[in-house]
Amino acid sequence: MTVTGGCQCGAVRYAFDGPVPAAYACHCGECKKQTASAFSMAVPLSYDALQVEGEPQSFQSAAHRGKAKHNYFCGQCGTRMWHSPDDPPEAITLKVGTLDDPSGIAPLGHLWVSKKQPGFELDPASDQHLTQPEDLVRWRANLGKGS
Numbered sequence: 001m002t003v004t005g006g007c008q009c010g011a012v013r014y015a016f017d018g019p020v021p022a023a024y025a026c027h028c029g030e031c032k033k034q035t036a037s038a039f040s041m042a043v044p045l046s047y048d049a050l051q052v053e054g055e056p057q058s059f060q061s062a063a064h065r066g067k068a069k070h071n072y073f074c075g076q077c078g079t080r081m082w083h084s085p086d087d088p089p090e091a092i093t094l095k096v097g098t099l100d101d102p103s104g105i106a107p108l109g110h111l112w113v114s115k116k117q118p119g120f121e122l123d124p125a126s127d128q129h130l131t132q133p134e135d136l137v138r139w140r141a142n143l144g145k146g147s
């Protein structure tokens with residue numbers, strides 16, 4: 001099935017072949033800024049798998065281990081859409097909230113639980129980290145596949 005999504009104003013739209021990969025949440029300070037909320041939720045994808053309409057903008061910031069992170073967003077409405085260590089993007093993390101139908105998608109893992117806002121109960125069966133695993137790429141890829 002085709003999964004679709006886009007920014008809040010509709011200037012950037014995307015589609016990819018489902019199913020939606022396993023999602024995770026991050027409770028770090030950067031993710032609070034980025035979402036203007038308590039945490040972010042994302043799924044790992046290859047940018048090649050994404051058909052994009054519109055022209056996302058990007059800016060660069062530093063990831064937790066000091067590597068470059070490119071943050072892609074709609075230049076008209078500002079909705080953050082995906083991140084990539086590369087520009088142009090190769091491997092991306094796509095923001096779950098930009099899916100047209102994010103219903104039913106629960107995070108199977110949680111990063112930076114040490115920074116979690118009070119008032120959110122996490123599923124005890126989820127894979128929780130006080131900070132983040134050494135190899136984030138592998139952790140994302142293995143989520144939901146039984147360690």
Ligand SMILES: [Zn+2]
Binds near residue numbers: 007008009074075076
């Ligand atoms: Zn937009």
Ligand SMILES: [Zn+2]
Binds near residue numbers: 027031032112
């Ligand atoms: Zn984060």
